[in-house]
Amino acid sequence: MTEESRPKQLTERLRRLSWQTLLPGVAVLADYQTARLRTDLLAGASVAAVAIPASLGMAQLAGVPATAGLYATLLPLVGYALFTSSRHVVVGPDGTTSALVAITLTPLAAGDASRYAALAGLLAIMVGVILLAAGALRLGFMADFLSKPVLIGYINGTALTIIASQLGKILGVKITASRFFPVLAELVRELDQVHWATVALSTVVLVLLLAARRWAPTVPAALLVVVAADAASKLFHFSDHGIAVIGHVARGLPHLGLPHAGLKDVSTLVLPAGGMALIAFCDTMATARTYAVKHRYEVAGEREMTGIGAADLLAGLSQAFPVSSSGSRTAVAEAAGGGSQVVGLTVAALVALVAGVATPLIQPLPTAVLGAVVVAAAVNQLSARGVVRLRKVHDTEAALAVAAMLAVLTLGVLGGLAVAVLLSIGVFVYRSIRPHDAVLGAVEDVDGYHDIEVHRGAETVPGLIVYRFDASLFFPNVPFFLDRVRTLVAEAGHGLRWLMVDVEAVTYLDATAIDALNTLYRELAAVHARLTVARAKQPIRTVFDSSGITALLGADSFFPTVRTGVEAFRQQEFDAD
Template sequence: MPALTDRPDVTPPRWQEYVPGLALARSYERAWLPKDVVAGLVLSALLVPQGMAYAQLAGLPPVTGLYTSILCLLGYAVFGPSRVLVLGPDSSLGPMIAATIAPLMLANGDPARAVALASMLAIMVGVVMTVAGLAKFGFVADLLSKPTQIGYMNGLALTIVVGQLAKLFGFSIDADGLVDEVRDFVSGLAAGEANTTAAILGVGSLAGILLLNRLLPKLPSVLIVVVLAALTVNTFDLQSRGVDTVGVLPQGFPPFDLPSINWSDVAPLLLGALAIAVVALADTMSTASSFAARKGERVRGNQEMIGIGAANVAAGFFQGFPVSTSGSRTAVAEQAGSRSQVTGVVGAAVITVVLVFATTLMQYVPQPTLGAIVIAAALSLADIAGTRRLWHQRRVEFLLSIIALLGVALLGVLPGILVAVGLSILNVFRRAWWPHQAELGQVEGIAGLHDTESYPDADVLPGLVVYRFDAPLIFANARMFGETVREIAEDHPDLRWIIVAAEPITDVDTTAADMLLELDSWLNARGVSLVFAEMKDPVRQKIERYGLTRTIDPRHFLPTLDEAVAEYRRQTGANWRDSRNET
């Protein structure tokens, strides 16, 4: 007798849809294992140095980057829907984490408190993402338009590079904000605070990473540079020359720990968590979409939110900090032949082995090299080509991108993300507020009616204006619509009909309905009929619910523009004539 789960008419419990790792375990093929293991080993070479570097970028001890990497990879392997995405500490989130927890730190900068705050922040991000995913809020990723996202990332790249310059040159500064950091860095150089040996090591590490990425992109450039830098420090005893290193890592698997914070910390942490969640989601969706397109797969946006949420919660309970998808690490895994999330599990296992059995492995890694890793990652965030494309394609969106950049650079990372989101929303609102409008005419040899500005030779019918309004008719643009129609009526003394090409009008709210009522009465007093063509059924139903058909003649709602024009010609006997004769 077959098992119950083998019966074709029995579907798995609904809760299993939210745990893709179970389906992967059932469908996993043995032939995938060698490729996943190799890809996991290659990936771990990138995870270890980057994890430590990004932890320091967030203002945390380097080992927390390794803790974070282990747990987020395991959490996403169970709850993440994508078989190729790799999560982990991210250069774009580091400054946001630091900006959130820094104001909450005590005067002595206790590392334990920093870890507790960052861990609670990760848990909050995880809860926000999970709840949003269950509520099917995947559309939130759309709050960052491409131009503002480019500007935000450019500003973030600039902020990260400036913030790491002092470490690259072997000294430290205590400044808050881009302008102050630039000033203090220049002052430090002028005062001779830079360590020449550390600077040579840092700049050389950065040059090595960039050159290897360009000339030999398939090689693990970060690992090669880290190994060479550590060997250099050990061989020539550069620590005695003032080169700071990572040192011996704490031994053992990440300990489970419920972060302890003050109630006064909750509100600022929640604000930071919301901002981080938006950025992490936008980054994940764009990365997931690009890699899924290569394999012809579908992106499950809401489940991605749950997967990221689970990864963050897991990291938060083991002294980790917020994570996101990494495009660079995902690309490395894919190039190495990864077939599933087992790659991430292997990477987590390798990092665990390092923490349990090889804590001295990283003791000679120089801090300037970690700064070089962060700067190299930041440079990859910048999209100069995209900015240049915006300049050539659409200056308004280029301006939005620059404002987003300045928001991050001058106001800070968290205010910068709020500026970016606000600009994206305002840009949408602007298009609805000031939509494109056109008067239409007949063009010889081209079917349909077309904009008379684009086709000044278009023919029109005497006594008729066909008017198109390319936006929903709402409170923000109702006055513009009404004033424009009034101006049309006043400019055409012989006007008898105004046909509104209503196909682009996807909504009519109550403010616009009141405007249409007044407008129709005003036009009727002048002997002009207001006629609608191609109005969508849902919009027509709203018009009827508002009671406008008791005032506007129901016969003045026609299904197509051609029928509306034909009806006008039938009633008036008008013939087409050159619009240049219309004055």
């Protein structure tokens, strides 16, 4: 290497590092394996076949022009692809955010369509800015409060909700309810209104899609079915036979710019935007983690937060409305074999083509076909086996999954997500307050000291209690620690000489814990018993030294292992005799 080439090479490395830092999705794409390009392109086409008509329906639900639905499926996908760490999530307008847009903006717009559209764009920009700021502040750890059981339950509940939301289209019945059980109840009342031609079409499409998934998984079935149904509808005039179709959609690409809104509108929308930002992130992260676990790779909370923030920001700047992850489109992408951001970029390109020149082509597409495609994708999201596996770990794990699923079905995706987060936090708090602990004893022919509840033959030493606390000791669990130790001391009676606390699992002590140890020392001294400590790591020893616990107990009360502590106790008892 010449001296002249080194500065150039260094500059090139810095340039690449800068792009990878600012746009982490680019770094992922840089390592893209071209061998899977064909699969991802076909998966993108399959998703587009669902996303294009679905986006029109979401626009109608949100109360904005149909073209805004296409725009919400265009640039947001590009923005998300640049930042995401997920290989499977597809973003776009979804039922939850669309419904929240309508609920939030209808009273503010007062029937003014242009003001409504401007507020929708502003709301999307504010959601994006909030998420981008949270990502910059590295608040992605918030997703860590979604445990695996809760994620499984949430995804199952969402899949069932998606299926229920499409039943009206599949059966040709107008359903006004949005939650799972009300939809079923309304459907039962409207059974006499079922349109049998629509049912027949939906059944054929659904059977073809499920059969292809089972016996020809590499075939882009959703794309082929949608194209065939669109052509058949145009050829045989399905709409003349009472089968609902998409209908007219205006052509044109979005113009980038800020919506016409004022500072007063910003202050009015702060709280709704904050709530929608939290919902969008949690929903996206829940979906991203589910597919990441299934396909064995990692996703980063900050990247997902930044990715969905960029998607919402671009949605607002392109005359659209807030977006989030789409469970149905992500399921379609995975079912078609998609496994990279190329899928989303392909969808964006096809949506741009359709929005610019080809909207007349989708007008004859039956809405029942769209419903069948979404249902087939949602079926693939269901995971009864996941719940069964959780039960093999622990009944409470399976119960958490079922509770999260029922929350989604009962309260809707929004309420269910809130319950899912609360359940995860509740489990974390409970296990922090009530951690595992054990009284230890020696087991014949087994090295070390073990839980006497697990090893029934474990032998304890008369006059000595070896107690292990399997968590950090701090203010929420200090009462539990003291109660457990006091119970053991009371059960031991007057014969107790030592209480040895095994703190190997204790990685943190706070001031409340130090006060508790001082209290425990005095209580044991009152019954002529000694408090000793085994297996304290260096950071914990440092806390003991600085807080005065070492001086209080005496340096000879600390032992590197339980075995050395037990031997010291036996030696003391022998010397006393």
